[in-house]
Amino acid sequence: MYAYSEFDDAFVRERVRQFRDQVERRIDGRLTEDEFRPLRLMNGLYLQLHAYMLRVAIPYGTLNARQLRQLAMIAERWDRGYGHFTTRQNIQFNWPRLRDVPDMLDALADVGMHAIQTSGNCVRNVTADHFAGAAADEVADPRPYAELMRQWSTDHPEFQFLPRKFKIAISGGAEDRAVTRAHDIGLRLVRQGDETGFEVSVGGGLGRTPMLGRVIRDFLPEADLLPYLEAILGVYNRLGRRDNKYKARIKIAVHEIGLETLRDQVEARFAETRGEFGGADRAMLADIAAHFAPPALRDGPAAIPQGSPAFRAWCDTNLAAHRRADHAIVTVSLKTPGQVPGDATAWQMRLLADLAEQYGHDEIRISHRQNVVLPHVRKADLPAVFAALADAGLAAANAGHISDIIACPGLDYCALATARSIPVAQQIAQHFEALKIEHEVGPLRLNISGCINACAHHHVAEIGILGLERAGVETYQITLGGDPTQNAAIGQRTGPGFAADEIVGAVEQIVLTYLGLRRDGDETFGEAFRRVGLGPFQQALYNNEGADDAA
């Protein structure tokens, strides 16, 4: 994986030194809060409901064992012993003290990490397919491009004060595992003949105005990536609305001026930027790509060893197809029913670092679904990995199932939230664990956001839950039929929301309705929804009396 160059290291150290000075000046009064706030946000430091929060980027979701151990150390030394992995492949520390933050940033720099541009109206952490470099369906490894974009966008002088934040995601597989259509720019690696390139979509985003990205280029040769991105960002920087923050994202520009007009302007700018890069980006990419050479995988049997029913159940749900038949991609669920989705304690991080070193070629990924991935595990080693995870309470066999819930921090932590998400996620996960129907139900994404900003991607889940406050009471709206993949769809709202003590029952009703109407065990919730639509679910949710009478 990528290791910082001398330039990278010096740059990050200098930013920490500057921030240390800014913190001192805030404390001794030379900087007002109004002056300090944008400076701390540029370094990922938020003030939340109960404390400061430090958001650290995990570029394209990739870590090595040393980095994960350092995150564990930071959690223990300066926070409360845990961290929270997010849908943007960041880790958030929920309880830092202001004076400690420069030391935390220095500790991150020690392992080639930072919190730069995890806030503010700039290009945020570039997210990627968490199975990159390992997936059987991969067209090309997206990580070298993601690292190139990280370097290009970090401190880019033209794009530090965009109209609004800007999110880029890149996917390398036939399946879109990076939710690219929900990003300001979505990149999907594709092949045309012998040539590798990108399908580029623009204007995706969830939040209060959910929109799916639209394809602005069917095929962009990979050599043109940075000049083309520079063109899109340049046009957006000029066109994006700065008069209304709710209309400032590029999706609104696409909506207001139309895709064709935007495309014309981007192509005109691209004609200029293409010449300006002069090949420097190509040389950089070649250097970067050398860091992502595939690991030397050992041969082994293609069959998974025999094991207990618990081991087999875990293999059924938590393994994905590796490009080599004798290896597997392991998803370690951070969603054991009852736990806070996406939280990992320091000792869990250390255990995962140990496993990655021992069995996984020192590679760890953080998925946007808030789980940890070991991308290269020999099938022969799976029983040992499973046993170690089970000892640590990390062997929940639920990846991609209903208790593998994406949940934002919600009102328990977040200053923007309008309702709690974590307790609802815990209750739903525990409820379905008690019902013991999760595996019969099969793949089903359930995402819960605690406000309209949709950090948990509720719009693109098969079951999406949005927590709102109505007259001092939490209420939860449900959307159904969302899809985050290459077949992206925005979920449809079922109708009026449900109270906190009704929402678990409502979800159960939806799931039982699905079980009752699916054609067979192979028809997933998403497929069944596309066939029957919202009607039967609305009937079950809102016309219970009639249904009871009929029964």
Next chain:
Amino acid sequence: MSRIVMPVVVAANDLFDGDPVWMTPGGNWSRSLADAEVIGDLAEAQARLAAAVAQADRVVGAYMAEVRPGPFGPVPVDFRERVRARGPAPFVLPAQAAE
């Protein structure tokens, strides 16, 4: 901000650790809402808020929060403020595996 209705307390976050804090009758800051001064007069509340804003070396983002009297001190009217006063739910962290 929509028109505020008295009584109120003056709330902020501690500059150093970000803790929610409330202004006491003596003009100090407490981490317990029960200690907060409940202010019934708008002009007085505005004066207290101005005094809070001036304490930028101790607190961040001072504002007025509506309250109503409760058996154990003021209770925030706003749902979000109630959560802020109570703190996050006490989530149980997984215990370390026995060696």
